[in-house]
Amino acid sequence: MWNSNRKTSQNVELCFKLMKNAEHVLLHFTDLLGYLRGRTVPADEAENTLKEGVGFDGSSLIGGVGIEESDMIMKPDITTFTVCPYYFYDKSVVSFICDIYTPEGKRFEGDPRYICQKSLVKMRAEGYEPTAAAELEFYLVQKTSDGSFQPIENHLLDRHRYFDIAPGRDLTENFRLDLANALFTMGIDVEREHHEVGAAQNEITFRYADPLTTSDNIVRYKFAAKAVADRKYGWIATFMPKPWFGKPGSGMHIHLGLFDVKTGRNLFYDKNGYAYISQKCRYFIGGILEHARALCAIVAPTVNSYKRLVPGYEAPVYITWSRKNRSALIRVPEYFPGKENEARIEFRCPDPLCNPYLAYVAVFEAGLDGIRKKIEPGDPVDVNVYHLSDAKRRELGIKVLPSSLKEALEEWESDDICIKALGRETAEKYLELKMQEWKEYEPHMPENRNEVTWWEQQKYIYA
Numbered sequence: 001m002w003n004s005n006r007k008t009s010q011n012v013e014l015c016f017k018l019m020k021n022a023e024h025v026l027l028h029f030t031d032l033l034g035y036l037r038g039r040t041v042p043a044d045e046a047e048n049t050l051k052e053g054v055g056f057d058g059s060s061l062i063g064g065v066g067i068e069e070s071d072m073i074m075k076p077d078i079t080t081f082t083v084c085p086y087y088f089y090d091k092s093v094v095s096f097i098c099d100i101y102t103p104e105g106k107r108f109e110g111d112p113r114y115i116c117q118k119s120l121v122k123m124r125a126e127g128y129e130p131t132a133a134a135e136l137e138f139y140l141v142q143k144t145s146d147g148s149f150q151p152i153e154n155h156l157l158d159r160h161r162y163f164d165i166a167p168g169r170d171l172t173e174n175f176r177l178d179l180a181n182a183l184f185t186m187g188i189d190v191e192r193e194h195h196e197v198g199a200a201q202n203e204i205t206f207r208y209a210d211p212l213t214t215s216d217n218i219v220r221y222k223f224a225a226k227a228v229a230d231r232k233y234g235w236i237a238t239f240m241p242k243p244w245f246g247k248p249g250s251g252m253h254i255h256l257g258l259f260d261v262k263t264g265r266n267l268f269y270d271k272n273g274y275a276y277i278s279q280k281c282r283y284f285i286g287g288i289l290e291h292a293r294a295l296c297a298i299v300a301p302t303v304n305s306y307k308r309l310v311p312g313y314e315a316p317v318y319i320t321w322s323r324k325n326r327s328a329l330i331r332v333p334e335y336f337p338g339k340e341n342e343a344r345i346e347f348r349c350p351d352p353l354c355n356p357y358l359a360y361v362a363v364f365e366a367g368l369d370g371i372r373k374k375i376e377p378g379d380p381v382d383v384n385v386y387h388l389s390d391a392k393r394r395e396l397g398i399k400v401l402p403s404s405l406k407e408a409l410e411e412w413e414s415d416d417i418c419i420k421a422l423g424r425e426t427a428e429k430y431l432e433l434k435m436q437e438w439k440e441y442e443p444h445m446p447e448n449r450n451e452v453t454w455w456e457q458q459k460y461i462y463a
Contacts, residue, residue, distance in 0.1 A: 019043060019046050019081075019094055020043075021092055022043040022046070022083075022092045022093065022094045023042070023043055023091045023092045023093065024040050024041070024042060024043060024089070024091060024092075024093045024094075025040065025041050025042075025043055025045075025046045025049065025076075025093070025094055025095070025096065026038060026040055026084070026093060026094070026095040026096070027039055027040070027041065027049070027054060027074055027076060027095075027096055027098050028095060028096070028097050028098065028219065028223070029074055029097060029098045029099075029100060029111070029113065030112055030113070030219060030355060030357065031061050031112075032061075032110060032112060032355065032358075032426070032429060032430055032433065033301070033355060033430075033433060034112070034301075034353065034354060034355030034356065034357075034358070035463065036219060036222070036223060037061065038074070038098070039054065039056065039074075041054060043094075049076060050076055050078065052073075052075075053073040053074055053075035053076075053098075053101065054073065054074050054075075055071060055072070055073050055103075056072055056073075056074060057071070057072070058071065058072030058100075058108070071102075071103050072100055072101070072102065072103075072108060073100070073101040073102070073103065074098035074099070074100055074101075075098055075099050075100075075101055076096030076097070076098050077096060077097055077098065077099055078096070080095075080096050080097040080216055081094065081095070081096055082094065082095050082096075082186045082187050082220070083095075083185060083186065084185075084186065084227075085181075085182045085185050085186075085227075085228075087231055087232065088182075088227045088231055095186075095220075097113070097216050097219065097220075099111065099113060099114060100113075100114070109423060109425065109426065110425070110426050110429065112355050112357035112358050113212070113215070113216075113357050115357060115358065115361055115421075115422060115423065115426065116211060116212050116215055116357035116358070116360060116361050117212055119211070119360075119361040119364065119365070119421070120210060120211060120212055123364065123368070124261050126368070127260060127261050127262070128258050128259070128260075128261060128267070128368070129210075129258070129259040129260070129261040129264075130210060130211055130256070130257065130258055130259075130360075130364055131208050131209070131210065131255075131256070131257035131258070131259065131344070132208060132209065132210065132211040132214040132215075132254065132255065132256060132257075132360050133205070133206075133207075133208035133209075133214060133254070133255035133344075134205075134214060134218055134252055134253070134254050134255070134356070135203055135205050135251070135252065135253045135254075135255075136203065136204075136218065136221060136222070136239065136250075136252045136352045137196050137201060137202070137203045137249075137250035137251055137252070137352070138201070138202060138203075138222075138225060138237050138238060138239045138250055138352065139151050139198060139200055139201050139202075139237075139238050139240075139243055139250060140152045140172050140175060140200040140201075140202065140229055140233075140235045140236070140237055140238075141200065141235065141236045141238055141243065141461070142234075142235060142236065143236065148454070148457060149236070149238070149243060149457055149461050151198065151199040151200035151201070151243075151244075151247075152171050152172060152199075152200040152235060153171070153199050153200060170195055171200065172195065172200050172202055173195070175202070175228065175229065175232075175233060175235075176193045176194075176195075176202055176204060177193075178228050178232055179193070179204060179224060179225055179228045180193055180204060182224045182227070182228050183204070183206065183220075183221065183224055186220055186224060188206050188207075188217050188220060188221065189206055189207040190204055190205070190206050190207075191205050191206060191207055192204070192205050193205070196248070196250075197248045197314075198247050198248040198250075199247070201248060201250065204221070204225075206221065208255065208257070211357075211360035211361070211364065212357070214356070214360070215356035215357045215360060218252075218356040219356065222237075222239055222352065225237040225239075236461065236462070238250075238460075238461045238462070238463075239351075239352035239353060239463065240304060240353070240456075240457075240460040240461055240463065241300070241302065241304050241305045241307070241308040241351040241352070241353060241460075242304050242305075242307035242308040242452055243452065243457065243460075243461065244452055245307070245450060245451050245452045248313055248314070249307070249308030249313060249315055249351070250308070250351065250352055251308065251314075251315055251348065251349075251350065251351050251352070252350045252351050252352045252354065252356075253346050253347070253348050253350070254299075254346070254347050254350050254359070254360070254363065255333070255344050255345070255346050255347075256284075256344060256345050256346075256347060256363065256364070256367065257343070257344040257345075258280070258281075258284065258367075259341075266340055266341050266343055267280050267281070268280070268281035268284070268343045268344060268345070269281075269340045269341075269343035271340075274323070274380065275323040275324075275332040275335065275380075276335040276343055277332055277343060277345075280371055281343075281345065282376065282377055283370045283371045283373075283374050283375055283376070283377075284345070284367035284368070284370050284371055285321050285330050285345060285367070285370065285377040286370040286374075286375030286376050286377035286378075287366045287367045287368065287369045287370020287371065287373070287375050288330060288347060288363060288366045288367050288370065289319050289320075289321060289329065289330065289375075289377050289378075290366070290369070290370060290375050291366040291369065291415055291417040292319050292329060292349070292366075292399075292401065293319070293399070293401060293402055293408065293411040293415070294408070294411040294412050294414070294415035294417055294418055295362055295363060295366055295417070295418070296309075296349065296401055296402050296408040296411070297405070297408040297409050297411065297412040297418065297431075297434065298354060298355075298358055298359055298362045298418055298430075299347075299349060299350035299351070299354050299359045299362070299363065300349055300350065300351055300354070300401075300405075300408065301351075301353060301354050301355070301405075301434065302351075302353050302405065302437070302460060302463075303404075303405050303437065303438065303441045303456060303459075304353075304452065304456045304459075304460050305351050305353065305405065306402065306403060306404050306405060306408075306449075307449075307450055307451075307452050307456070308351060309349060309401055309402075309403075310450055311386055312386070314326050314327075314348075315348070315349070316328060316329040316348045316349050316401070317385075317386075317400060317401055318385045318393065318398050318399070318400055318401070319398065319399040319400065319401060320380075320381040320385055320398055321345075321377050321378075321380055321381070322380045322381050322382050323380060323382060325380075325381065325382055325383075325384070325385075326348070327384045327385045327386055328348070328380075328381060328385065329347070329348055329349060329401070330345055330346065330347055330348070330377075331345070331346040331348060332344075332345055332346075333345075333346055347363060349401060350363075353460065353463055358421075358422060358430075361421045361422065362417065362418050362421040362422070365417060365420055365421035366417050366421075369417060369420075378397065379396075381396065381398070385398065403449070404438075404449070405434065405437070405438050405441075406438050409431060409434055409435060409438070412431060413431070418430075441453075441455060441456075444456075
């Protein structure tokens with residue numbers, strides 16, 4: 001197995017050895033909205049591609065450059081080399097994630113991966129070593145004769161159970177095992193996998209890393225899930241946040257940690273603190289809560305995202321924090337004695353259609369803003385927030401997340417945290433693209449705002 005997370009000279013040598021047996025090389029990157037893009041070159045061209053990169057038309061990409069400056073170059077990051085399972089294409093194929101350059105040899109400022117790399121350098125310069133993990137949920141679905149989509153179900157048996165693992169009843173168990181094997185082949189260390197609450201809803205988690213590596217792994221996780229579903233089963237793996245009204249949505253809960261870059265000490269841990277977290281961690285939480293409504297435009301980035309963020313499910317609606325409490329926007333996971341380095345926080349409103357590079361940048365920027373300004377998060381709310389009356393929530397000062405993409409974008413414009421995180425030009429491009437998406441949706445808007453429309457299914461099922 002190739003381990004793409006070990007960035008050593010030995011891996012570079014192994015990379016060239018493995019490439020000799022390859023037929024094709026996939027070159028991947030994400031556009032501004034997080035959609036996977038790229039091109040393929042024959043293996044014979046691989047060495048030249050690694051040295052010089054491959055040109056492409058940047059004006060045709062979402063969030064790219066103007067037509068008058070359209071030439072761009074994608075250059076493979078040698079440390080991201082991986083081998084795809086043979087059955088993905090019935091050919092020997094290897095892959096790189098690329099960085100985007102201008103013809104003058106400068107990094108493209110609008111490249112989400114570059115924005116994440118710069119953020120990582122900045123945080124380390126301030127003395128912080130960030131860690132990031134993600135829990136991505138997704139459904140396995142089939143297209144019906146009328147053009148809609150339904151989850152894979154065994155209609156003769158029990159349709160679905162959380163944590164189901166019974167052979168014969170859970171039709172997706174073998175899929176999860178196949179996906180875990182594919183991820184292992186691609187150098188991603190899988191920690192656990194399980195059936196989620198919804199019918200044919202699944203989750204596989206992989207080991208935490210820095211925000212850049214975790215974002216790379218998220219991109220490849222989604223790529224692999226789609227490939228395994230299609231090539232081995234004839235199914236569709238969808239990361240759409242809310243494919244159907246009345247069924248559980250799919251989230252991407254993100255876990256965040258902060259260590260001292262010199263000593264390696266976990267800055268979020270305090271043996272005497274509430275839930276064993278430090279005052280610095282509380283400030284970090286305060287920063288995220290302070291900017292939560294604006295952050296939604298990045299971490300819950302689609303029209304459909306707000307069909308998931310409604311009362312009655314595990315997806316959070318209220319801007320609170322707590323220990324273990326899954327109705328809170330920020331949760332402090334249970335601490336196990338002797339594992340101080342695992343003290344962290346979980347931010348629960350992101351979903352799998354966000355661009356992970358930008359999401360981590362924006363959320364860390366918000367958290368660090370809390371540390372710099374010493375923003376207190378208020379008291380934790382250790383009860384189920386959904387069971388509180390409106391009057392009690394008002395008494396506790398609990399605010400609510402945006403109820404639509406439009407509302408989130410309006411918050412974006414009144415809070416400069418995303419501009420600080422992404423840079424003004426990139427932020428303005430993103431805002432323009434998302435406002436356009438909202439305008440496309442408006443003619444299809446149902447009377448019941450929680451209803452999932454045909455327009456949404458057609459737009460997001462394959463995203």
